[in-house]
Amino acid sequence: MEKKYHHGDLRNALIKAGMEILEENGLPGLSLRAIAARVGVSHTAPKNHFGSLRGLLTAIGAEGFRMHARAMRDGVSETSPGKERLRAAIDGYVAFAEAHPALFAMMFSPLYCDFADEDLSTEARKSYAVLEDISTGLDWDKGALPHGQLRTEMMLWSLAHGFATLRLAGQFRDGDCGIPKFAPQDILPDFDYRPDVPGH
Incomplete structure (x- = not known):
């Protein structure tokens, strides 16, 4: 029934x-x-x-991005130092992928999700906003170049997403070829933030 x-x-x-x-x-x-x-x-x-199934997957993807944003914000307050928020966000990014591997793979794929959908694009934007926040004021050698802020966002996103994707693909396994199982913060460069940026 x-x-x-x-x-x-x-x-x-x-x-x-x-x-x-x-x-x-x-x-x-x-x-x-x-x-x-x-x-x-x-x-x-x-x-x-x-x-259609793609329409439902798009709705699931939107919920995935809500969870993704929460995972990156989890465990650290807005008043925490920039480096602490940076580590927490990157760790949260990878932890989310490891906890929800199928969802993680699906929600970033245009094959399954319609990124023109308003709800999905809104939630994806909120997730990306966490990366924008932690990249603002980061002091590194490309930051002073044209479009420095965008370069910084792309660098951090590539680091987090690439690490998570390779981990899910079975790379970086503990003991594989003598390589320990690194956490994201183990390979994250020791970035500093410019002192003139509030909150960092």
Whole structure:
């Protein structure tokens, strides 16, 4: 017997079910029918709400970016020194990827997510804003070049995302070729912040 949901509850229930299946079985196990079956509704219900599997994955991706931003902000206050916030954000970035590998891979892929979607783009922007914050005022050799702020953001994003992606791909394994299992902060350069930037 199908469960009865109000419109708003059903949408959230479908997203939650999709995230659960994604965590348990990865992308290969995710389908509109599987999500509908878990929620206990008609197999047409997800399509009525999201239009297609990609539409539902886009909604799941938006929730992923909300979680991602929280993970980067977790454990450190806005009044903490810049270096402490930098380490916490990079550690949070990688920890999120390790805790939710399938979600992490999916939410950055245009194959699965529609980045023109307003909700997804808004949440992705909020996640990126954490990187903007920790990169502001960073004192390094490329920071004084044209578009120095953007260069800094790209550098930190590349470091965090590259480290997380390689870790998920099985690289940097403990004891692999004698290499210890480094944490992100173990390879993060010893950056300083310019003293003229508030909060750093």
